[in-house]
Amino acid sequence: MARNHMILSAFFFNPQGDHRMSWRHPRAPGREVLGFDYYRELVQAAERARIDTIFVADHVSIWDSVKSGVAHYANARLEPLTLLSALAGVTKHVGLITTASSSYSEPYNVARLFASLDHISQGRASWNVVTSAMDEEARNFGRDGNIEHAFRYQRAAEFLDIVKGLWDSWEDEALLFDKDTGYFADPDKVHVLDHRGAHFKVRGPLNVSRPPQGHPLIVQAGSSEDGKNFATAHADAHFAIFSTREDGIKYRQDINDRLARHGRRPESFKILPGILPIVAASEAEARERQDYLQTLLPDRVGIDLLSSWSGIDLSVYPPDGPLPQLPDESTFNGGRTSLNRVKQWATQNLTLR
Structure with a gap:
């Protein structure tokens, strides 16, 4: 077979x-x-x-x-x-x-x-x-x-x-x-x-x-x-x-x-x-490598990326606060796949940072 x-x-x-x-x-x-x-x-x-x-x-x-x-x-x-x-x-x-x-x-x-x-x-x-x-x-x-x-x-x-x-x-x-x-x-x-x-x-x-x-x-x-x-x-x-x-x-x-x-x-x-594999000898080492990559991302770039994906200027919100109300997909003219990804993160009670 x-x-x-x-x-x-x-x-x-x-x-x-x-x-x-x-x-x-x-x-x-x-x-x-x-x-x-x-x-x-x-x-x-x-x-x-x-x-x-x-x-x-x-x-x-x-x-x-x-x-x-x-x-x-x-x-x-x-x-x-x-x-x-x-x-x-x-x-x-x-x-x-x-x-x-x-x-x-x-x-x-x-x-x-x-x-x-x-x-x-x-x-x-x-x-x-x-x-x-x-x-x-x-x-x-x-x-x-x-x-x-x-x-x-x-x-x-x-x-x-x-x-x-x-x-x-x-x-x-x-x-x-x-x-x-x-x-x-x-x-x-x-x-x-x-x-x-x-x-x-x-x-x-x-x-x-x-x-x-x-x-x-x-x-x-x-x-x-x-x-x-x-x-x-x-x-x-x-x-x-x-x-x-x-x-x-x-x-x-x-x-x-x-x-x-x-x-x-x-x-x-x-x-x-799509997956982003991080190859290492162990899960602990892989997470360490992931954490290191995250340290290379300036906070401002991260906020600007989220702003681009959501269509909202998130730089005016507290970085350690929750995400604000996000646009409805039906009225959003940008990339809706990226918008829905941000919405999924919002359900996890993550802060902007």
């Missing part, structure tokens, strides 16, 4: 480590995180360890809404599709996942970028679809603030349909390379998309032939109601964060119910729960 395979994905967002202040650790690399050799060593090590995928997350801004974000946060990172295209040439098996925003990109560009990565990697590309939750991102694309939450997901659904349609605009056998007849491609197997929708008008076809996977793997990371509905309708896999095993079981059941409403079976959809 076949055994279920646990998918292991190595997450790279902050290049020196996932803790916000990992870059301050004495053993953390410095400027080399902006060079290729650093990532090549990491990803080749992941491949040797039989890690299934690497995930290079991204957003299209720096965190500069507060001074501590620029001063203390590791904002500088490489553009991920360029990086993964290079890493494809020095790896053979590991999957290559990265982010592209449906709110601040165009479908044709995204379709050709991921089709190209899929060809370069011989079928290992994966697109993490995000709608972008930060006002800082919006201000880099001609807006004063972020797009309304539900509207972002409506736009994303149409965006993804177009991208898949463009990938399908070349049939599998469209390329001929027939030197005798002079036919490079069969014109009957290359199709105009001619999409006209509420948000986009895209003619097509794509100028990259059909990706080796047909459709590169689609991943989604938002855990809001809109995010989970979008994921179960459109994605192959879903990144999620929960604090306990019981929460994870409830989350999986919720996802299964949503999949059923879309006529999908649970085995067609993978959930990849």
Whole structure:
């Protein structure tokens, strides 16, 4: 009987480590995180360890809404599709996942970028679809603030349909390379998309032939109601964060119910729960290492992070007091996954500090 395979994905967002202040650790690399050799060593090590995928997350801004974000946060990172295209040439098996925003990109560009990565990697590309939750991102694309939450997901659904349609605009056998007849491609197997929708008008076809996977793997990371509905309708896999095993079981059941409403079976959809492992010889040593990392986080940065996630300026509240009343998810236009995480902490009677 076949055994279920646990998918292991190595997450790279902050290049020196996932803790916000990992870059301050004495053993953390410095400027080399902006060079290729650093990532090549990491990803080749992941491949040797039989890690299934690497995930290079991204957003299209720096965190500069507060001074501590620029001063203390590791904002500088490489553009991920360029990086993964290079890493494809020095790896053979590991999957290559990265982010592209449906709110601040165009479908044709995204379709050709991921089709190209899929060809370069011989079928290992994966697109993490995000709608972008930060006002800082919006201000880099001609807006004063972020797009309304539900509207972002409506736009994303149409965006993804177009991208898949463009990938399908070349049939599998469209390329001929027939030197005798002079036919490079069969014109009957290359199709105009001619999409006209509420948000986009895209003619097509794509100028990259059909990706080796047909459709590169689609991943989604938002855990809001809109995010989970979008994921179960459109994605192959879903990144999620929960604090306990019981929460994870409830989350999986919720996802299964949503999949059923879309006529999908649970085995067609993978959930990849995020964890931050701290490796040590014992639990006591691991907790000591965790405590040390926490000492590297300035109080002001922690308060600013919580403020960013909750949409409330928490710097005006006593650091040793409780969290104030938090916004209702239905009216919150930022990242609702982060908001709900802060709400969960609030139920544990934690102080801001």
